Amino acid sequence: MNSTHSEHILRSYDQELGRLKGEIARMGEIxxxxxxxxxxxxxxxxxxxxxxxxxxxxAIDQLEASVSNDVLMLLAKRQPMARDLREVMAALRIASDIxxxxxYAANLAKRSIALNxxxxxxxxxxxxxxxxxxxxxxxxxxxxxxxxxxxxxRTVWDRDVDLDSLYTSLFRESLTYMMEDARNITPATHVxxxxxxIxxxxxHVTNIAENIWFLVTGQSLDTPRRKADLTSRMEVRPNDTx
Amino acid sequence: MNSTHSEHILRSYDQELGRLKGEIARMGEIxxxxxxxxxxxxxxxxxxxxxxxxxxxxAIDQLEASVSNDVLMLLAKRQPMARDLREVMAALRIASDIxxxxxYAANLAKRSIALNxxxxxxxxxxxxxxxxxxxxxxxxxxxxxxxxxxxxxRTVWDRDVDLDSLYTSLFRESLTYMMEDARNITPATHVxxxxxxIxxxxxHVTNIAENIWFLVTGQSLDTPRRKADLTSRMEVRPNDTx
Numbered sequence: 001m002n003s004t005h006s007e008h009i010l011r012s013y014d015q016e017l018g019r020l021k022g023e024i025a026r027m028g029e030i031x032x033x034x035x036x037x038x039x040x041x042x043x044x045x046x047x048x049x050x051x052x053x054x055x056x057x058x059a060i061d062q063l064e065a066s067v068s069n070d071v072l073m074l075l076a077k078r079q080p081m082a083r084d085l086r087e088v089m090a091a092l093r094i095a096s097d098i099x100x101x102x103x104y105a106a107n108l109a110k111r112s113i114a115l116n117x118x119x120x121x122x123x124x125x126x127x128x129x130x131x132x133x134x135x136x137x138x139x140x141x142x143x144x145x146x147x148x149x150x151x152x153x154r155t156v157w158d159r160d161v162d163l164d165s166l167y168t169s170l171f172r173e174s175l176t177y178m179m180e181d182a183r184n185i186t187p188a189t190h191v192x193x194x195x196x197x198i199x200x201x202x203x204h205v206t207n208i209a210e211n212i213w214f215l216v217t218g219q220s221l222d223t224p225r226r227k228a229d230l231t232s233r234m235e236v237r238p239n240d241t242x
Numbered sequence: 243m244n245s246t247h248s249e250h251i252l253r254s255y256d257q258e259l260g261r262l263k264g265e266i267a268r269m270g271e272i273x274x275x276x277x278x279x280x281x282x283x284x285x286x287x288x289x290x291x292x293x294x295x296x297x298x299x300x301a302i303d304q305l306e307a308s309v310s311n312d313v314l315m316l317l318a319k320r321q322p323m324a325r326d327l328r329e330v331m332a333a334l335r336i337a338s339d340i341x342x343x344x345x346y347a348a349n350l351a352k353r354s355i356a357l358n359x360x361x362x363x364x365x366x367x368x369x370x371x372x373x374x375x376x377x378x379x380x381x382x383x384x385x386x387x388x389x390x391x392x393x394x395x396r397t398v399w400d401r402d403v404d405l406d407s408l409y410t411s412l413f414r415e416s417l418t419y420m421m422e423d424a425r426n427i428t429p430a431t432h433v434x435x436x437x438x439x440i441x442x443x444x445x446h447v448t449n450i451a452e453n454i455w456f457l458v459t460g461q462s463l464d465t466p467r468r469k470a471d472l473t474s475r476m477e478v479r480p481n482d483t484x
Contacts, residue, residue, distance in 0.1 A: 065462070072327060072328075072331065075317060075321075075327060076323050076324075076327055079317075079321040081318050082318075085314060085317060085318055086314075089314065096338075107474060110474045110475065111474050111475075113475060114474060114475045114476060114477060117477045118477065175427060175428060175431060178420065178424070178427045178431075179424045179427055182420070182421045182424075182480040183479070183480055185417060185420045185421055185427070185478075185480070186417060186476070186477055186478050186479065189417060189420075189431075189434065190474075192431065192434075193438070193474070196435070220307070232349060232352045232353050232356060232432075232435070233352065233353075233355060233356045234356060234428070235356060235359045235360065235428055236427075236428050237425070237428065238424040238425055238427070
């Protein structure tokens, strides 16, 4: 193989990887926009706009299918090794995590339609605080991916503990409203699941951070995790509400 | 390359793929056992045994790490193409879905510990029906994977609608108990999330079915999905309980 030929292969590989990273950046932008749009329709109690947010999730799903397809083509044509192989595998996994984040954003919009059937309950207004924390984590982890900065990724990973704390307090608050008035039970249940959706977005952001760490270092980021979502062990009694 | 050499390569590739499929079969068996163990500790209200179920999830996580590692090695060493490449990518994705299923089983055990802090509420006793449906789907999809039968996988995929229906009725029942007595709110919330965990196990089984379909046919299984989980749009009013 002459050097012109091998340079050509290198350039094409870089181009294809660049295309892959571009698709993932686009997926990430849409996911960030979808989270913001979901919060907007929740605040405005606009069920028709919520249906549009749900429909927009298709764009993320299609991009993920495109990334998967490009990864298969790239693996078959280029047979990348070592760091190049890790780049391609990370792209596949990160696309899958963003696709799930998109599902959660769509689910937030879907539940907002059910919320609009009853009077608004106060815990709803704390959802945007959670969503902003998750969305900032997503924006920052996408930046860390773009510039291949594993330390930046690790910093985002550390922030999930704060999101978990916000989730835990919103969980407790929602249960309190349920106990005060049985009419709050259905809407508060939706708020609980919406808060859980946002907490799960944080988990997928940490998965992305772990993939960036592995991609750059070849090692796994498996420091024992501080876990501040304590709701699965939580007990709130009716008399706590008084 | 002489024929002995190429036969040697083929045999090694088949051996490595066999090893990968063996690890996935083992992951699947542990996941099925973990779901059964979670239901057992819930029924017996045994928090110490629940802690053991939570700890056992490590075995699945370790196997998934091992599958990921083997996939990277196999891609680098063998550079598989076409169906062989699809086999390897399917292994990676299926291992990831089983790992998530393991997380849900562990989460069921974790929430059972919180449930044991208050008196038992009747909806708990409907969890095993859901879990059995999910577990049978998992067993059958693992069989479809073992024998590479895409039609069998498709049949499992179709059954998720029934699991969604079971989930919807348990969701409604739990809300009704919450409305009857505020003391039921905390345990019923845990039951809601536990039911959701099982419903999500079904979603991961359908992902596995879709991967088997793609692996065998090279096409995606994207028939518009009947969706019977209507709980995210559900409204249950207190006076429905009378």
